[in-house]
Amino acid sequence: MNKIITLSLVAATLLFTACGEKTDEKTAKAVESTKTAAHDIAEASKEAANSAMEAAKKATAEAKIAAEKAMEATKATAEKAMKETKAAADKAMEEAKAAVGKTGDAVNAATAAAAASLANDAGKEAYAAKCKNCHGLDGKTKALGKSALIGGVDKAALVEMLNAYKAGTRNVADSGMLMKGQVEHMDDATIKALAEYISSLK
Ligand code: HEC
Numbered sequence: 517m518n519k520i521i522t523l524s525l526v527a528a529t530l531l532f533t534a535c536g537e538k539t540d541e542k543t544a545k546a547v548e549s550t551k552t553a554a555h556d557i558a559e560a561s562k563e564a565a566n567s568a569m570e571a572a573k574k575a576t577a578e579a580k581i582a583a584e585k586a587m588e589a590t591k592a593t594a595e596k597a598m599k600e601t602k603a604a605a606d607k608a609m610e611e612a613k614a615a616v617g618k619t620g621d622a623v624n625a626a627t628a629a630a631a632a633s634l635a636n637d638a639g640k641e642a643y644a645a646k647c648k649n650c651h652g653l654d655g656k657t658k659a660l661g662k663s664a665l666i667g668g669v670d671k672a673a674l675v676e677m678l679n680a681y682k683a684g685t686r687n688v689a690d691s692g693m694l695m696k697g698q699v700e701h702m703d704d705a706t707i708k709a710l711a712e713y714i715s716s717l718k
Contacts (some may be wrong), residue, residue, distance in 0.1 A: 519560045631674050638705075639706075639708075639709035639714070642709065651663070651666055655667040656717075659691075664688075667714060667718070671711045671714075675711045678702075678710065679707065684696050
């Protein structure tokens, strides 16, 4: 830039000087000098423009590299975040599955407990209605002074004995027919419920 200013000043001075002279030769000289100066100015401008262009090119190239680097970094960060998100989601899914499994177990246990409790209630009712008078409230009375004590006896054994009375194939104290009359119209569920309840008597 300084070069341009200096050259301009030289040119102006030369022009000014030329205007002051009277002879053609001097005028021609001044015109020549002005031309040279103008040429130099043009050259200097071109040079300056070129170097500005070079600088701009370089800056553009650097910006491009920086942008590419930034893109790479963004991509890497995004990939990492994606992986982490996926891992977290997988873990959450596993935990949710486990929780659902646990809930299912709890529901099953509750259902089984409720069913057992209902069956026990049914057994209790049937016992009170049909058996208690001979076998006693807690199953610890010898029915008609003949039977064995039934309270607390194993459930499966009770089911087997009751089914045998129902089929008419059991007769321990000569009262098999009497017991058959007690259970012959009972369905399997009621017999099971009764056995469950009687086995629970202590
Ligand atoms: C009228 C009295 C009477 C009633 C009511 C009665 N039982 Fe009996 N029970 C007996 C007698 C008597 C025996 C012995 C039967 C035999 O000879 O095998 C007996 C036997 C049993 C036995 C077998 C015990 C053993 O270990 O040999 C069971 C179990 C039993 N009764 C359960 C019941 C149930 C359950 C009911 C109610 C549905 C019931 N009884 C109602 C009189 C009764």
